[in-house]
Amino acid sequence: MLNYIIRRVLYAIPILIGVNLITFTLFFVVNTPDDMARMQLGIKRVTPEAIAKWKQERGYDKPLMFSSSDEGFAKLTNTIFFEKSAAMFAFRFGRADDGRDIAYEIKSRMVPSLAIALPVFLLGLGVYIVFALIMVFFRATYVDFWGVVLCVALMSISSLFYIIAGQFLISKLWHLVPISGYGQGLDAAKFLVLPVIIGVISGAGANTRWYRTLFLEEMGKDYVRTARAKGLPESIVLFGHVLRNAMIPILTGAVVVIPLLFLGSLIAESFFGIPGLGSYTIDAINSQDFAVVRAMVFLGSLLYIVGLILTDISYTLVDPRIRLE
Amino acid sequence: MSFKPVILWTDALVYLLVAALILFAWHVRRNEHLWAPWRRVGHSASGMAALTVLVFFVIIGLLDTVHLRPAVENNSGGETAYSVEVLSLFDVIATPLRTQVEKTYSAPFAAYLYARETIEHPGGGQTREFPRLKFGAAHLQDPETQLVTDIAWRAAAGGGLGLFFWCLAVASLALLLARRSGEAFLSMLSAIRRGATAIPWNAACITLALILVMCGAALALCGSYHILGTDKVGQDVFYQSLKSIRTGLVIGTLTTLMMLPFALLLGITAGYFRGWVDDVIQYLYTTLSSIPGVLLIAAAVLMTQVYMETHPELFDTVASRADLRLLFLCIILGVTSWTGLCRLLRGETLKLREMEYIQAAHAFGVSHWRILSRHILPNVMHIVLITTVMDFSGLVLAEAVLSYVGVGVDPSTISFGTMINAARLEMARDPMVWWSLLAAFSFMFALVLSANLFADAVQNAFDPRVKTLSARVGALRRKRREEPEAKSSPTRTEGSLPS
């Protein structure tokens, strides 16, 4: 068991290196640091000195992959690739264009992100499973039929509209909660209610339908027939047998995204003005702050890999077939 | 009017796609076993209704794909010069919509601008009032009294015309079907009405009626009104909504076209050859899929943006620049989204390679290439198809979000995303400018919903394991028809078992 986890962790290393390679290629090879400098400083009338200064400030004034002017290991280490990669792995993300420390920003913005993402995740999981179970319980009736119709309709609406409509109706028309903003401590609750509700609704269609499919697939299996042949009532068949088996794919599918909750939601945060990592990323994209975007990409991948490892562990916890082998 | 045809990059790819689809359809039609599941798609009422809507959208999208540069009036004689503005066939048809630009916002069917302006009266003095629109309802003397009746009158006339065309269409359909099945025209017509035909033509006809009546009314009105209002720079929102369709369709289809080669090639080879090939490909897609999608897309789009900014010399017109950006977006979406399908295909191939007919092929010494192309590929195509139609709606939705985030299409390209993005900025305005949002919402909802319903029908027909919406409808209908009743068994046997 422990052996297994250690192995999974070790597997993550080559993947992280691969991620680093991809991001490096994207950020430094597709466009040279010179291009980026020119872009940032305005396309025309840029002096070479200004470019050199821009590069030097960010530590981009080194060879990309291989430094022929250095000796020994320095040939490899005194390069943008090595320095930037090593810094990433040590969580030193450097400074944003506005001069703030990225690592500090990330740390302080995680909490607001989590404050929306976690309730959305937990509430959503519960709500979707309940609705899916209701539909499966009433399968082949009109409850199920209209439920699926509703799911498909909900799926067909862009999440942007959920947010806009929610803000318009609840905040602007009915003045129930503030349109946007964020507060400290318990004060934050009134700002969070709306984004959380909207988050749950916007995922409802696709997820409920997906869980319903999982449940139905499980319902078709032979052991369900056995359970019915024992004389068990349909509710016990559903909750005692089907749910337990269907929870394996549901839970493990959910575990993957748990670490990613830290990253928050890009659009919800920017619409509701919540100072989380999502809005941070959007701002960075809009202001073309490459260092921040790169840090977020790395962080996202890292969290995803953590999620994969957690998934493997959760499998061993949920499924006796894996736990005991 | 003379013109010079222009083929943009996405145009070329769309033509390629259309050609491929026609070829595919021809091939499917010739092979009964390939055609059978499609017939099942045709038997689903929701699928047929969705298909009708989709066909309508596709026609607009295709019209908007044929690009040209009109000749400019040139007095210097001799050579004809062509405008730098690239227009599509659709633009040409919708010239009044395109050119009737107001100053700024105006509400749907409004006769007046949405913002007050200071007007200098000829007799001196100035007032702030809502000025009349230049084009919207410009033909009316007294909008206050005439507006409603005029709109109703025109809408009714247009709707009636639509209805007329619909009758024509239904009649020719019935005639065609009657000719084919050798039935009388009227009995065929009533069969369609009752839904007694194998293909639920009634669903398609009802949808067609809705579309044609709405189109007729819209066409009749849009010449003299801005039926969905105008936006900040006074452009007609109805025109924008129609233009957005092409962008959505292009992103939904070309992305798939981009990812298919990766997913197919890598997925099948990984599953078939296993060993180190499998290890490498698995590593590749695990790595790529571990970068959160939006972030990877954002980073990639940012970088292409930089590239395009620093190499402006590569693009001769604004249109080709915007088009290239659209293409890059498709490529980036494709590159980041092939991993899911690849994983599915690898799994399926792993299963298939253990199938006995593959073993039999090995026993004949059939080459790997032939096994891959004759045995594996045809047997994974249904997965490819299902994934493709299922992904389409997701991609259309993704475009809006990406454009909102700022990594979507070029700001000069009209798309649902840019429409929402522009409208969102006016959210805080009081009274609200709601029509842009509503227009984008309705068009997008119609497109995505019909795509989803169609995907559902396709999935249902091609994947027997999934009992989705359309199968359920059938089950329900059946249940209702045959309410359980104590039915005495007919006398088929002369005696029963003596006990």
Place this chain on the structure above:
Amino acid sequence: MNAVLQINDLETILYTEAAPVRAVDGLTLQIMRGETFALLGESGCGKSITALSVMRLLPDSGEILGGSVRLGGEDLLLLPEAAMRGIRGKRISMIFQEPMLSLNPVMTVADQIGEVLQRHFNLRGAVAQKRIQEILNQVGIPDPARRMNEYPFQFSGGMKQRMMIAMALAGEPELLIADEPTTALDVTIQAQVLDLMRNLQQRDGMAILFITHDLSVAAEIAHRVGIMYAGEIVETATRDAFFRGPAHPYSRKLLASLPGRDKRRQGLRLAAISGNVPPLSHEFVGCRFADRCDHAWELCHEVAPGWTALAGEQQVRCHLFNQNWGSGVREQQFKDERRESAAQNSGKPDKSDTDTGTGLLNHESGVADSCLLSVTDLKVYFPIHKGFMKHVAGYVKAVDGVSLEICQGKTLALVGESGCGKTTVGKGILQLIPPTGGSVRYGGLELVGLERNRLRKLRAELQLIFQDPYSSLNPRMRIIDIIEEGMNALNIENDSKASHAERLSGTDRNKVDKLLDSVGLSPETKWRYPHEFSGGQRQRIAIARALAVNPKLIVCDEPTSALDVSVQAQILNLLKELQNNLGLAYLFITHNISVVEYIADEVAVMYLGRIVERGSVDEVLTSPRHPYTQALLSAVPVIEPESKRQVIHLHGDMPSPSHPPSGCHFHPRCPHVMPVCREAYPATSTFSSSHTARCYLYPQEQD
């Protein structure tokens, strides 16, 4: 005597995409207390749907249209669902075919049995625990106190079926419905389970509705049998009466289609029923079997026959026996035949040498003892990856030193239970799995390690027929493409020009027609796709595909085990015929002893990767030497009502080939185990020029 279960005119319909299927159509039967009623029939005749109708557990697409199902006088079909739940698991229990799928994988055995106790007896906690142990003890689970808290996947197939039985018994039912309970199990395990069911019935006196397609299993366990055909029962009788003299032409054909040694001795073709079971989607006018019946006349096509009582309890639904219709002459003639066929079945031929076989079997003539294929010490190991860097921690020794020879025109049967490595032997010989060691010589040429191109030339000589006719044909290819595939692949290598010219002249096409003709299919079928064919027809196509390249040796990997007996007979007949006409040699891999008796010249018995005994068919099957062979043969159910064979019960299951037991692999289960058996694998003991075994019970040869 009071009937426990009385079904009258049961009608069940299944809604399918195309048309509703009348899966059960006017079925009537009754089962007494303490009685086992075997419902016999081929696949798709509605047996399982009958069982599910009784339980009212039909799939969503099914619906009971009429009739009554009385359990001790109470009509189950009129009960509300809630009351029905009180009956399921309490008064009627059911066990299913696939024990591995029928148990909930994430619940412990104790929980699953406990549910029944809680639901029907309101037993919980320690009392329930005690009862669970008791029940597990009854079904023969060793160490129940510990094992009850394990999960289903920790048990072997046979043990899982015992769990299912335990679960069914927990409600102390009046009626047990067993739907093919032993079909997924090996013969030795099947013998254990049948024995268990018999004992439990004797103790508790419950009635059993035993559903099976296997005539010999029915003969083994049933008191009465009912033959089901196309949704209705066509004949019921006591077991003895039925197997002594089946009445309905269908029953007779079914029995006659069983392969066996006697049929082979007499040089008989197996009786195959022509045609297929009619689709149940349409209404029948006359007798359902009329189209396939040799004795049918006009009446049969016009009026459905009613029940006619024969001697004893035997009843049959056939016009041949109905006095009212004035068919006395036919009946007399038919009854003679009946006696005859029954005599054949019971293994005592009254005509010593029949000429009915159209001179098919003449295996004495093929004495040309040039060995086509000789395999020596073949080993196929699969590495087990484990640990940190996935290093190879061990090997699954699927095949561990197998030696055999096959001569031209002969059939060697490789017999063994599932997991013994017999399929791997076949694939190892054909080089579809690279062998780990040993040698495979074909006509003097070593195949192991032969390079791909040279091997490809030999591929035409060695071909393969698979078990599952549904996965052995590519669903996306037409029959002509399937058959031509091998021809093209191999011809291109040989002389591409010639074959190209040939193809232009159209001889290639003719060859496909001839091939289809030789396997009994019409040439027009070549334009169709596999899904349009039934299982037996698909297997014919697979045979045609193999024949297309003119092979000398065909490895037949359980070619009939997925087929119904009547279809199996067709395929076995075809294989025999082809052997006689073309001089083919077969390596026939199977677990079915009666097929071996019918088709094989020589037999090799495999256990856990090794051959434990070989010899000619007569030697091995009449005087088996190895204890495993003896146990295996004794476990095979037989039809002869008189035979009082003693089943040798093997304990436990076959061990995993990754950790074979030390010494003789069979020693943990062997009834004759000696200390020496645990130490080293025994050497060969020779009994005749062809008969050898590896067991310490016999004098060991020094190599």
